């Protein structure tokens with residue numbers, strides 16, 4: 465199989481490095497371009513990146529010269545975007561217009577009517593919006609997006625509950641500091657502390673979830689008819705967002721039925737290289753899931769759940785920069801490739 469040429473926009477950042485990690489030995493994609501700011505352009509990736517992951521920098525990328533974030537400088541079929549949202553807002557359409565498939569991790573276009581917001585295990589059919597988008601905008605390429613990291617972790621677990629008639633969701637998050645990027649939260653602010661505010665996070669969880677669980681009617685997404693209410697908090701954990709979720713359902717399933725629904729959840733995506741063997745892992749121990757112990761399950765792509773109680777109340781936990789960011793975009797691109805869209 466000829467590898468799909470893959471570029472990474474924002475390749476030196478927290479999510480960008482996760483993209484490099486996920487794509488360096490990928491069976492379908494080959495990294496052909498690494499792009500970042502003018503501060504990094506012209507340097508080798510080794511010089512520019514300041515590698516911060518606890519796996520070694522892949523040798524294949526060490527000497528790649530970083531290029532500016534410009535369609536003319538990037539040789540690729542698909543670009544993975546890990547750019548700050550304000551920059552992604554102007555840059556991503558330029559790439560789509562120039563014929564690239566853009567798999568974006570940034571928030572800029574998630575809620576646009578004609579741009580798919582996709583989690584492969586939840587709403588693969590929403591990729592039908594790509595044609596609507598290309599017709600409306602006259603682009604040769606297109607943009608698809610993955611949700612906010614907290615939204616992804618929660619929504620993967622809500623999907624198997626839809627059959628019980630999901631009506632209300634309340635969620636309180638405990639979010640890792642890597643979610644704010646490498647220099648996002650000063651150590652003096654987060655050490656020995658909890659910060660009960662993450663800008664725009666609650667609105668993102670409350671709106672993106674309805675789009676994800678909504679129905680594609682051939683021309684647009686009809687949002688799910690339910691209410692989501694979120695409270696988001698930063699905690700001194702490096703990676704892994706933990707969420708306490710209360711799910712109100714019409715059929716009032718017992719905890720054991722909810723556990724069964726999680727256990728049996730099979731999105732049938734086994735042919736995609738990044739899809740974990742289990743999208744949802746059920747932990748029966750009273751004190752799990754925990755970020756330090758469970759975040760790398762399924763190579764960081766599984767969401768772990770536990771403490772399923774009457775109410776229905778449960779805890780969900782997932783790796784925010786893998787399942788919630790780079791891994792999610794790569795999985796979206798794998799889905800696109802599997803349906804002939806790359």
Ligand SMILES: NC(=O)C1=CN([C@@H]2O[C@H](COP(=O)(O)OP(=O)(O)OC[C@H]3O[C@@H](n4cnc5c(N)ncnc54)[C@H](OP(=O)(O)O)[C@@H]3O)[C@@H](O)[C@H]2O)C=CC1
Pocket residue numbers: 473474475476477478479480499500501502503504505533545546547548549551552569570571611612613642643644645646647784785788789
């Ligand atoms: N961290 C997370 O858990 C999640 C992050 N996201 C989103 O992903 C995106 C990236 O986040 P994160 O990796 O944490 O951010 P970082 O700040 O760690 O990285 C930002 C990247 O963008 C590049 N960049 C910054 N300014 C410019 C510019 N003016 N021109 C070109 N490139 C530029 C940087 O390059 P340089 O090194 O050269 O400055 C770097 O590669 C954001 O939109 C974020 O909201 C989404 C979900 C989860």
Ligand SMILES: N[C@@H](CC(=O)OP(=O)(O)O)C(=O)O
Pocket residue numbers: 549569570571611612613639640642643644662665668784
């Ligand atoms: N706000 C998230 C990370 C993030 O960047 O989200 P978004 O992709 O929605 O901007 C966090 O801090 O954990």
